[in-house]
Amino acid sequence: MSVPARTTVAIIGAGPAGLLLARLLQRSGIDSVVLEHRDRAYVEQRQRAGILEQGTIDVLRACGAGERMDREGLPHNGVELRFDRRGHRIDFPSLTGGRAVMVYAQTEMVKDLVALQLAEGGPLLFEARAVAVEGLEAGQPSVRYVHEGREHTLACDFVVGCDGFHGIARAAVPSGVLRTFDREYPFSWLGILADVPPSSDELIYAHSERGFALLSMRTPTVSRLYLQVPNGTDPGDWPDERIWDELDLRFAVDGDWKLERGPITSKSVTPMRSFVTEPMRYGPLFLAGDAAHIVPPTGAKGLNLAVADVVVLARALARWHETGAADLLDAYSDTCLRRVWRAEHFSYFMTTTLHPDPAQSDFDTRLQLSQLHRIADSETAAAELAQNYVGLPFE
Numbered sequence: 001m002s003v004p005a006r007t008t009v010a011i012i013g014a015g016p017a018g019l020l021l022a023r024l025l026q027r028s029g030i031d032s033v034v035l036e037h038r039d040r041a042y043v044e045q046r047q048r049a050g051i052l053e054q055g056t057i058d059v060l061r062a063c064g065a066g067e068r069m070d071r072e073g074l075p076h077n078g079v080e081l082r083f084d085r086r087g088h089r090i091d092f093p094s095l096t097g098g099r100a101v102m103v104y105a106q107t108e109m110v111k112d113l114v115a116l117q118l119a120e121g122g123p124l125l126f127e128a129r130a131v132a133v134e135g136l137e138a139g140q141p142s143v144r145y146v147h148e149g150r151e152h153t154l155a156c157d158f159v160v161g162c163d164g165f166h167g168i169a170r171a172a173v174p175s176g177v178l179r180t181f182d183r184e185y186p187f188s189w190l191g192i193l194a195d196v197p198p199s200s201d202e203l204i205y206a207h208s209e210r211g212f213a214l215l216s217m218r219t220p221t222v223s224r225l226y227l228q229v230p231n232g233t234d235p236g237d238w239p240d241e242r243i244w245d246e247l248d249l250r251f252a253v254d255g256d257w258k259l260e261r262g263p264i265t266s267k268s269v270t271p272m273r274s275f276v277t278e279p280m281r282y283g284p285l286f287l288a289g290d291a292a293h294i295v296p297p298t299g300a301k302g303l304n305l306a307v308a309d310v311v312v313l314a315r316a317l318a319r320w321h322e323t324g325a326a327d328l329l330d331a332y333s334d335t336c337l338r339r340v341w342r343a344e345h346f347s348y349f350m351t352t353t354l355h356p357d358p359a360q361s362d363f364d365t366r367l368q369l370s371q372l373h374r375i376a377d378s379e380t381a382a383a384e385l386a387q388n389y390v391g392l393p394f395e
């Protein structure tokens with residue numbers, strides 16, 4: 001593939017944010033080049049999120065990337081909160097004016113977007129590592145990158161850092177310009193994939209004194225489950241039997257529900273953190289997705305926030321391209337941060353309500369249970385959870 005020395009938008013990172021942005025820009029007639037550090041197989045197989053909000057579903061359909069999602073994805077109209085050995089269902093459509101979510105793995109969304117980009121879009125370079133973002137102050141932005149052992153420079157009008165939490169784009173902003181907000185949690189998630197049909201049709205978020213557990217799924221034959229574990233946990237310390245035994249204890253419920261076991265095909269530990277960068281822009285450099293913010297995974301907001309950012313940015317760039325007006329670009333950071341902080345609060349709320357902190361007192365546990373009972377008993381409290389879970393509509 002021949003790569004131009006200049007493009008309109010240089011996109012660093014081919015995760016969900018970078019790939020979807022490239023697709024949306026192409027639909028508006030704006031050219032871009034996507035630079036991705038890792039190889040295609042790695043990007044397509046990295047196990048991460050699984051829940052698409054209504055707004056994300058709508059955007060994927062509208063940009064022609066929803067065909068396989070509509071065929072293979074699993075629409076979900078509710079979740080179960082499980083605590084004190086009882087389950088309580090939260091029904092999304094009746095509490096949100098008809099909105100719902102879809103189980104469709106991030107890996108599958110990424111595969112669909114990669115295939116479309118390679119078939120119909122502008123250049124997408126794998127194993128192309130951005131090493132510097134330059135010319136921001138001078139208004140002549142460019143990205144230096146290494147591809148096939150050689151260094152290249154890509155000149156552009158805008159750089160978008162879609163390069164995740166550990167990328168280089170955020171670090172290219174001079175110190176003192178950005179303000180960051182940060183919180184770490186005293187626990188992590190051990191996540192597994194297992195070749196066994198999910199033991200429930202809907203997700204189960206379980207609070208127990210032994211720790212949080214989550215039952216999710218990828219397909220009708222593949223379960224995805226998570227266990228709260230101490231920070232620094234080595235997955236090697238968790239043989240399969242120990243994982244299933246612990247899941248059994250945390251999901252224990254009165255009645256005849258049973259957790260089905262099957263071969264575990266993947267195990268990994270993810271730390272939990274909240275993080276926000278303000279503003280999400282420095283001159284011609286824009287930050288989107290995990291490059292700008294991180295949420296703890298409880299509530300499944302990370303991927304959906306990345307999508308929301310690039311929808312706002314693609315609209316702003318389309319307006320600039322058509323009319324020369326920069327008003328939406330100037331509003332980008334504020335527009336995104338309103339949604340980001342809502343999702344930060346919701347993810348924090350879900351995390352701190354459902355996970356016993358190892359240092360917490362019995363008093364704290366009673367408060368968590370009181371909050372969970374309130375959601376189970378009050379339509380108002382349930383609606384607040386449901387509306388945040390399915391996600392705010394795009395304006």
Ligand code: FAD
Pocket residue numbers: 012013014015016017018035036037038043047048049050051106128129130131162163164165166167168270288289290291297299300301302303304306
């Ligand atoms: P990413 O998906 O991180 O993509 C960034 C891309 O940039 C990567 O492909 C990376 O290789 C590339 N890159 C980085 N540096 C460079 C460089 N210098 N040059 C070129 N390319 C570069 N969210 C949920 O909702 N539920 C979950 O269960 C969940 N689990 C997660 C588990 C893990 C281990 C992680 C890290 C995240 C998880 N998330 C989850 C969050 C969700 O997956 C992210 O919010 C989402 O991937 C963000 O998309 P993104 O495109 O912004 O960033």
Ligand code: DHB
Pocket residue numbers: 048049050051203214216217224297298299300301
């Ligand atoms: C999944 C991850 C989440 O963080 C969540 O809240 C629900 C589901 C998942 O990976 O399936």
